[in-house]
Amino acid sequence: MKTTGIHHVAIISSDYDRSKKFYVEVLGFPIIQETFRAERNSYKLDLRVGKNAQIELFYFPNAPQRFSSPEACGLRHIAFKVDDIEETIFYLNSQGVETENIRIDEITGKKFTFFKDPDNLPLEIYQN
Structure with missing residues (x-):
């Protein structure tokens, strides 16, 4: 394939x-x-x-509810690429969207963090 x-x-x-x-x-x-x-x-x-x-x-x-923590079996999360993670976090927070603290990917050294959609589904932003 x-x-x-x-x-x-x-x-x-x-x-x-x-x-x-x-x-x-x-x-x-x-x-x-x-x-x-x-x-x-x-x-x-x-x-x-x-x-x-x-x-x-x-x-x-x-529609039936689904358990959807990032660590549950199944689709873990969707990650969106962003150019400036701090700017994106500031924007999301200004829109009332809570974000987790910035983490560093230990493999790539890139910054990332998580937030939730209105149904509590885990979403990620990952800096280019």
């Missing part, structure tokens, strides 16, 4: 409007397409991340 990159990461939200506002207005991901599926009473919001990747933000009524 030969891959050429990651196409998308799918996230299911518990509150569509709250999550849409977070990912579009706070994190600044442009909307590619928004779809409402009446037969399922569900939404799918495609968001552009960088030049080549997407987030598919879904909403399904009464």
Whole structure:
């Protein structure tokens, strides 16, 4: 198998409007397409991340909860590249988003930290 990159990461939200506002207005991901599926009473919001990747933000009524700590089995977190981690942390904090303390990747020497989305999913910012 030969891959050429990651196409998308799918996230299911518990509150569509709250999550849409977070990912579009706070994190600044442009909307590619928004779809409402009446037969399922569900939404799918495609968001552009960088030049080549997407987030598919879904909403399904009464979706089951999932344990989602960064150390739980399964998808651990999504990491976004940033040029200036301190500036990004300042911005996130000014938007009411709490961030953890900056850590240093012991392998690369790069700075990174975690924060949570409205459904408490772990997200990471990683300095280029």
